[in-house]
Amino acid sequence: MNKRTRIDLRASLVVLTLVVASIPSVLPTQQQDSVQAAPPVLHGPPTHTSTPRPILTTTVTLTMTATVTLSATPTDTPTITATPTHTATATPTSTPTLTPTPTITPTPTPYPVYVPLILRQVKSLLDGGFESGAFQPAWEVSGNLPTELVAGQSHGGEYAALLGNPNYNNAGGCPTGVASISQVIDVPTDGRVFLRFWYRIYSYDTLDFDYFAVYLRPASGGAEEKAWFDGRIHWNNSLWNSGWREGVVLLDRYRGQRVQVRLCNVMSNADGWYNTWTLVDDVSVTVQR
Ligand SMILES: [Ca+2]
Ligand SMILES: [Ca+2]
Numbered sequence: 001m002n003k004r005t006r007i008d009l010r011a012s013l014v015v016l017t018l019v020v021a022s023i024p025s026v027l028p029t030q031q032q033d034s035v036q037a038a039p040p041v042l043h044g045p046p047t048h049t050s051t052p053r054p055i056l057t058t059t060v061t062l063t064m065t066a067t068v069t070l071s072a073t074p075t076d077t078p079t080i081t082a083t084p085t086h087t088a089t090a091t092p093t094s095t096p097t098l099t100p101t102p103t104i105t106p107t108p109t110p111y112p113v114y115v116p117l118i119l120r121q122v123k124s125l126l127d128g129g130f131e132s133g134a135f136q137p138a139w140e141v142s143g144n145l146p147t148e149l150v151a152g153q154s155h156g157g158e159y160a161a162l163l164g165n166p167n168y169n170n171a172g173g174c175p176t177g178v179a180s181i182s183q184v185i186d187v188p189t190d191g192r193v194f195l196r197f198w199y200r201i202y203s204y205d206t207l208d209f210d211y212f213a214v215y216l217r218p219a220s221g222g223a224e225e226k227a228w229f230d231g232r233i234h235w236n237n238s239l240w241n242s243g244w245r246e247g248v249v250l251l252d253r254y255r256g257q258r259v260q261v262r263l264c265n266v267m268s269n270a271d272g273w274y275n276t277w278t279l280v281d282d283v284s285v286t287v288q289r
Contacts, residue, residue, distance in 0.1 A: 123186045123258065128197075128283035130159040135181060145179035145265065155198040155244050155281035163212070163265035164277030170204050172272040181280070182262035184219050191289035193251040195261060196282075199230070201242040203276035207231025209269040210276035214249050219258040229266075231276070244281075251285070 127138035130149055139161075141147050146165045154160035163179040187193050201212050211231030217224035228249045232240040251259065265278040 122188075123184060125183055125185050125195075125261070125283060125285045129157045129281060130154075130161050131157045133159060135161070139181045139183055141181055142178075142262075143180040143264070144177035145175070145267065147179045147181060150279070153200075153279055155200070155279075157281070160279045160281040161263075162277065162279055163263070164267070164275070166202065166275070166277050168275045170273070170275045174267060174269075174272050174275045176267055176270050178264050178266050179277075180262050180264040182260055184258060184260045185285060186258050187251050187254040187256065187285075188287050189256040191287040193255060194286045194288065195249040195251055196284050196286055197247050197263065197280060198244050198282045199242070199247055200244050200279040201231060201240070201276070202278070203232045203240050203274070204238075205232065205267075205269065205274035205276050206235045207233060210265075210267045210274065212278040212280075213264050213266055214247065215262040215264060216249075216251070216254065217260045217262070218254070219260055224260075224262075 130139075132138065133149065135141050135147070135149065145163070148162050149159045150162045151158050153162070161181055163181065165179075168174045195214065197214075199212055203210055207229065211229045213229035214227045215224050216227045228247060230242070230245070230247065232242075263280055263283070265276065267276055
């Protein structure tokens with residue numbers, strides 16, 4: 001065997017081993033045994049008469065099962081999380097506010113409210129009937145002639161004020177001067193305001209000299225005015241008795257002011273003749289609206 005022949009043999013051997021190696025292991029055991037039993041031919045090319053090898057076909061079926069789990073639904077649930085906020089915050093605030101309601105009762109606790117009209121004390125005429133039995137404190141007494149309270153000669157009640165002295169000597173024993181009682185009053189601001197009083201004059205004189213008069217003067221000061229007077233008109237030598245009369249003095253021009261009211265028995269003739277005195281009772285201030 002020459003060198004070329006060895007090369008060909010070696011090449012064929014390589015081919016043969018490749019063929020053997022290419023036989024799949026899935027051949028039937030008989031075929032494998034036959035292949036293993038047959039000794040390898042180390043010389044000569046393979047003859048074409050050999051039995052054709054069965055064509056082995058292997059069918060491989062691949063079954064792929066894919067399990068796909070869809071998890072797209074959770075997006076809907078997050079919207080539910082908003083509801084718990086309603087229940088948690090509403091209940092605690094509502095119930096505690098109901099308990100403090102009993103505190104309403106102490107609020108109407110009364111406390112003094114001062115109105116300016118109440119603070120100002122309106123000075124009304126006091127003890128106009130002299131039934132207190134004394135001039136003070138309602139009345140202020142003034143003048144040089146005597147003044148006293150007398151019982152049993154009144155217009156109303158028991159007492160009346162006597163201004164003057166019935167016991168003066170009518171023929172030259174009569175002094176000049178006045179007997180007065182006075183009060184300071186607040187004249188109301190509305191309506192027609194009247195000073196009313198009852199009087200009874202005893203006089204041997206005429207009103208040119210002796211009389212009973214009412215004087216008014218603002219308490220803040222100023223001139224005193226002779227607002228009203230009455231006395232005997234026709235003279236004779238006997239005593240004149242007026243009887244009980246009601247006197248009325250209009251106080252409209254003093255509305256809203258504090259005024260001193262003075263009731264006065266006046267004797268003015270200096271010759272000492274002809275006495276005069278006056279009884280006064282039921283003095284009042286009335287308002288006509
Ligand atoms: Ca009286
Ligand atoms: Ca006189």
